[in-house]
Amino acid sequence: MSVIEEFLKEHRIEEVECLVPDMAGIARGKILPAQKFVQGMRNNGLRIPEAIFVQTVTGSYPPSDAGVINAATSDVYLVPDAETIRLVPWYPEPTAQVICDPYYFDGTPVPFAARHVLKRVAELFRARKWTPLVAVELEFYLVERNDDPDYPLRPPVGRSGRRETSRQAYGVDAVNEFDPMFEEIYDFCEASRIDIDTLTHEAGAAQMEMNFNHGEALEQADEAFLFKRTVREAGLRHKLFATFMSKPMQGEPGSSMHIHQSVVDETGRNIFSNRNGRDSRAFQAYIAGLQKHLPAVMPLFAPNVNSYRRLMPDTDAPINTHWGYDNRTVGLRVPHSDRASRRVENRVPGADANPYLAIAGSLACGYIGMTQNMKPRPPIEGSAYRLAHTLPRTLYDALNRFSSSRPLKNVLGESFIDAVWAVKQSELDAYQQVISSWEREHLLLNV
Numbered sequence: 001m002s003v004i005e006e007f008l009k010e011h012r013i014e015e016v017e018c019l020v021p022d023m024a025g026i027a028r029g030k031i032l033p034a035q036k037f038v039q040g041m042r043n044n045g046l047r048i049p050e051a052i053f054v055q056t057v058t059g060s061y062p063p064s065d066a067g068v069i070n071a072a073t074s075d076v077y078l079v080p081d082a083e084t085i086r087l088v089p090w091y092p093e094p095t096a097q098v099i100c101d102p103y104y105f106d107g108t109p110v111p112f113a114a115r116h117v118l119k120r121v122a123e124l125f126r127a128r129k130w131t132p133l134v135a136v137e138l139e140f141y142l143v144e145r146n147d148d149p150d151y152p153l154r155p156p157v158g159r160s161g162r163r164e165t166s167r168q169a170y171g172v173d174a175v176n177e178f179d180p181m182f183e184e185i186y187d188f189c190e191a192s193r194i195d196i197d198t199l200t201h202e203a204g205a206a207q208m209e210m211n212f213n214h215g216e217a218l219e220q221a222d223e224a225f226l227f228k229r230t231v232r233e234a235g236l237r238h239k240l241f242a243t244f245m246s247k248p249m250q251g252e253p254g255s256s257m258h259i260h261q262s263v264v265d266e267t268g269r270n271i272f273s274n275r276n277g278r279d280s281r282a283f284q285a286y287i288a289g290l291q292k293h294l295p296a297v298m299p300l301f302a303p304n305v306n307s308y309r310r311l312m313p314d315t316d317a318p319i320n321t322h323w324g325y326d327n328r329t330v331g332l333r334v335p336h337s338d339r340a341s342r343r344v345e346n347r348v349p350g351a352d353a354n355p356y357l358a359i360a361g362s363l364a365c366g367y368i369g370m371t372q373n374m375k376p377r378p379p380i381e382g383s384a385y386r387l388a389h390t391l392p393r394t395l396y397d398a399l400n401r402f403s404s405s406r407p408l409k410n411v412l413g414e415s416f417i418d419a420v421w422a423v424k425q426s427e428l429d430a431y432q433q434v435i436s437s438w439e440r441e442h443l444l445l446n447v
Helices: 003-010 034-042 050-054 114-127 172-176 179-191 217-237 281-301 305-309 355-371 395-403 406-412 414-432 437-443
Strands: 015-021 027-033 047-049 075-080 095-103 131-144 196-201 207-212 240-243 257-264 323-325 332-334 344-346
Touching: 003 034, 003 095, 015 034, 015 075, 015 114, 027 034, 027 047, 047 050, 050 414, 095 114, 095 217, 114 131, 114 217, 114 355, 114 406, 131 217, 131 355, 172 179, 172 196, 179 196, 179 217, 207 217, 217 240, 217 355, 257 281, 257 355, 281 323, 281 332, 281 344, 281 355, 281 395, 281 406, 281 414, 305 395, 305 414, 355 406, 395 414, 406 414
Parallel strands: 015 095, 323 332
Antiparallel strands: 015 027, 047 075, 075 095, 131 207, 131 240, 131 257, 196 207, 257 344, 332 344
């Protein structure tokens, strides 16, 4: 009996949710009775259209002439990852969830499936006897339920009966306003083995941050993927929305997904630090790779038109790829740490990013820097906002850089690059057809 079958039997599971993250990080898949799931797992019967892996955030698909999928009706089969099976704690019936990987029927992985992209990058590290370790910090807003997208979002009313209207960074009482929901989140995470660490109130009104303990890249991406789903579910149960949108409210800071990264060798030694405790050449090269290639990999860090509203000066978000020691204005921050904990924090990705792709993109940049023995620019002191805005300002600009980067194509895979371009270009085309309230307000009678 397999590990998965033993889990289903031990917990008397009635239904199984087979989950796959699409390009936007949305959980897609199938829900099956436990017995049918086991049968499908044994004979490659867990099938799903290949097209979902190039589905846009609006639910549509790139034009057929984009050439990123074999055909709109072609199927792939799902292979459940036994390491990811866990309970879905919010259902009254015993239900399991398991993250799956898609394969073609010749046994090759779907190259633009998010989990496979991260596996591909991690394998490049392993081939050199390196293991990348990451820790994620995810920010999100709690907002009042909103039934009409034309109306701005508002912070929800807490247990005091009042709405948060001022910024309460690190405010303990401000977090306690939503204690019942957070207690449920902790219970859900414990039941489903999501290893969360610290909860804090961030700078925005009803903006929160959850930190994760560090671990291997795929494991951390899985946990961030499941955590987003868990928080949204807990919010609904408490009659509010939890959103990981990058910039959900005007006048408030955006939400990020900071990624702390280090690399260990086969003995478990952190290669970012020399034995004397100083930065190693590998560390310097890793930072140099991030500095050079971050602007080109931005569609993985800022994947939506809204994402670029967050990346503005003096808003707790970076605008360039400078680095510095314990400097929160730069794109690449090196926290004060001991030799074993030496790491770099990539502060560019937004909370709306697919965690698999954001981690893969960050690791890819560092890998290129290490393998090419690149050298970084000197670290800066003081505010990086006084320096040039070198990150792309729009998704359109980011896609052009992304699709023309040969180093990224070599590491991430050319078919994946093509798929991202096709999906995001379709989303841009859809966005361009929308007339905003700002345009109606300021242009309708004035131009």
